[in-house]
Amino acid sequence: MEAGGDGARRFKKSGGLLRQGDVTVFQVIAAEEASFPVSMMCETLDVSRSGYYAWKTREPSVRSRENAALAQEVPEIHAASRRTYGSPRVRSELRGRGRKVSRKRVARIMREKGIQGRRRPKFARTTDSNHRLPVADNVLGRNFTASKPDKAWVADITYVWTLEGWLYLAVIIDLFSRRVVGWSMADHMRTELVLGALRAALGHLLTRDGARTAISEWIEVFYNRQRRHSSIGYSTPIAYEESFYAEQAQTQAA
Structure with a gap:
């Protein structure tokens, strides 16, 4: 020295x-x-x-303490989202916890921590329109919104590869809350399965039973109860419906 x-x-x-x-x-x-x-x-x-x-x-400033807390909470929220959330949904979750924070601030912390939301996969067309089967009328007219639960449901079909072969997933989604209201899985894609589908990001799955367990947990635990949807104000499907019914009850009681 x-x-x-x-x-x-x-x-x-x-x-x-x-x-x-x-x-x-x-x-x-x-x-x-x-x-x-x-x-x-x-x-x-x-x-x-x-x-x-x-x-x-001297004690750290309020801003410094907030940054330290956010630096811990942001990665926790991102991990709890199955590492899918970007800055808008992370910010929404923070605001749900009572934290007033800007999206830019959340994005900066995510960059500093080296975390990012999962990007949507590129759209791949799987529908074959070259057939002579009857086609249902388009009653929605591309209006994918609804004013209350159970007014409009939409469906599609997707599939998951396992070492035992394909597992096909059919899901029905309520357009009001984006809640999954009905779903089924099978090792075939016959007409009775085509009730709807949900594209979900899944890892490499060894068996159909493993895929069934992962998909069931993803839908019932994460998608319906935890995942925040931008189309319904970054609420979760279950919370959005509960809020709707609570408002209806207050209106009727008034």
Whole structure:
């Protein structure tokens, strides 16, 4: 450790661009405590030792405490979302916990932590329209919204590869809340299965039973009760329906 002459000159040169009284001065002193005496650094930078030690023992600012808390909560929320949430849904979950935070701030923390939402896969057309079978009328007219539960349901079909072969998944979704109201799985894709489908991101699955268990848990635990949907104000399907029925009850009681 150099306390005199050359050491002081070297430190003064490295800190020459700092402004007196700037908190950055104290940060540099704290970072260099292992290399230079505090008294020499304070004298070189023309700040008081008492001021430095007062700064060092001062409690973190409200903003600093908030950032520390967010740095812990954001990764937890992202992990709980099966690593699917981007900054809008993470922010919505934070606001649901009573935290007032901007999307930009959440996005910055996610970048710093190296986490990001899962991107939607590119659309792949699987429907074969070249057939002579009867086609149902398009009663929705591409209006994929509903004013109350059970007014409009939509369906499609998807499939999951396992080492035992394909497992086909059929799901019905309520357009009001985006809740999955009915679903089934089978190792075939006959007409009775085609009640609806949900595209869900799934890992490599070894057996159909394993796929059934994973899909069941994904729908009933995560999708319906935890996943926030942008189309319904970043609420969850179950919470959105419960809120609707609570408002209906209040209206009837008034």
